[in-house]
Amino acid sequence: MDRTQRDHPSPKERDDGVENTERADHGDRMDAATMEARALSTALFHRLAELDEGTADYSYVRNTLVELNLSLVKYAARRFRGRSEPMEDIVQVGTIGLIKAINRFDPERGVEFTTFAMPTISGEIKRFFRDTSWAVKVPRRLQELRIDSAKAHDALEQDLGREPTDAEMARVLEVTPEEFSEGRKAASAYSARSLDAPVQEDSERDPAAERASLGEEEPAYDRIECLESLKPMLAVLPERERELLSLRFGQELTQSEIGARLGLSQMHVSRLLNRTLTRLRGGLLTET
Numbered sequence: 001m002d003r004t005q006r007d008h009p010s011p012k013e014r015d016d017g018v019e020n021t022e023r024a025d026h027g028d029r030m031d032a033a034t035m036e037a038r039a040l041s042t043a044l045f046h047r048l049a050e051l052d053e054g055t056a057d058y059s060y061v062r063n064t065l066v067e068l069n070l071s072l073v074k075y076a077a078r079r080f081r082g083r084s085e086p087m088e089d090i091v092q093v094g095t096i097g098l099i100k101a102i103n104r105f106d107p108e109r110g111v112e113f114t115t116f117a118m119p120t121i122s123g124e125i126k127r128f129f130r131d132t133s134w135a136v137k138v139p140r141r142l143q144e145l146r147i148d149s150a151k152a153h154d155a156l157e158q159d160l161g162r163e164p165t166d167a168e169m170a171r172v173l174e175v176t177p178e179e180f181s182e183g184r185k186a187a188s189a190y191s192a193r194s195l196d197a198p199v200q201e202d203s204e205r206d207p208a209a210e211r212a213s214l215g216e217e218e219p220a221y222d223r224i225e226c227l228e229s230l231k232p233m234l235a236v237l238p239e240r241e242r243e244l245l246s247l248r249f250g251q252e253l254t255q256s257e258i259g260a261r262l263g264l265s266q267m268h269v270s271r272l273l274n275r276t277l278t279r280l281r282g283g284l285l286t287e288t
Contacts, residue, residue, distance in 0.1 A: 036234050036242070039249040041068055045107040065102050066095065072114065073098050076121045083129065089147065090125060096154050097124030103158070145183035148173055234280070241276045248273060 044065050051058040073094035080090050101117035128150060152172050156164045164172075170180040234242065247253045247261065255269045262269070 036245050036249065040245065041065065041113065042107055043249045044068075045105060045113070048102075049107070062099075062102060066098060069098055069102075069113070069117065070095070072117055073121055076118065076125060079122075080125060080129070085129070085147075089151075090128070092151055093128040094121050094125050096151065097121035099158070100124070100154070142183050145173065145175065145179070149180075149183060237276070241272070244269070244272055244276060 044061055048058065048061045048065065051061060073091055076097075077087060077090040077094050081087070083090070097120045098117060101113075101120040104120075105113055105116055107113075149169060152169065153164065156168065156172055160168070166180055166184075167177055170177045173180065175183075234245070237245075244258065244262075247258045248255075253261070255273070256266045258264070259266045259269045264272075
């Protein structure tokens, strides 16, 4: 290669250099978005701890945390592909586990929510599969009633703070007490499926693969960004809104302090924050 070639890179080399630079810039933006997303989640958990359970504000903050962390449920649910139950049902059951994890999580303990929540989500799904394998032929409507009961029971118990009665369960499921009783009797037709049993749809799967499909813990989940759905939206926010979120949830400045730094009134800062958070929440609802 002569000196001219060394001093003047080829078009391909120039294109590769631009692509590498753009990739690095994108990675930097996503890393910043991840930090902001985690800070937002942490702030919401602290806010949840300050609110009274059962209030509208409490429900709003908890529902927002559920939406922000649905990627954890979807990740866990994908590990159960090939099972007999619809993916929609698996996600619903996993969401119950997510809600339980949110209710129990203490941000003061210094544990990442991802690490705390994944065993609860996977455990809820595994319990669902262990409880939903039929030993004898049962009418489809009773199978569906048993599945609906399993999903509704924990949610109702959480709301009531006690074990729900049969009448309360029947009312939630919109069936008569007699139909609910019939569904409970059908539960005796259930049998636990062995974790080492092969999946029906794929007789070649080995026991180790089956255990993996049932949610045995993997190192991979530690690398999940618990706010995977939020990161892309943060990355494309206007610079001013990103700065606003960073000051509020990253540096934990008050609205008045943010206003003084940016030359805005506290009321204007409040409106901007509400608008930005509403946009993020709307984007998550659209995606999910």
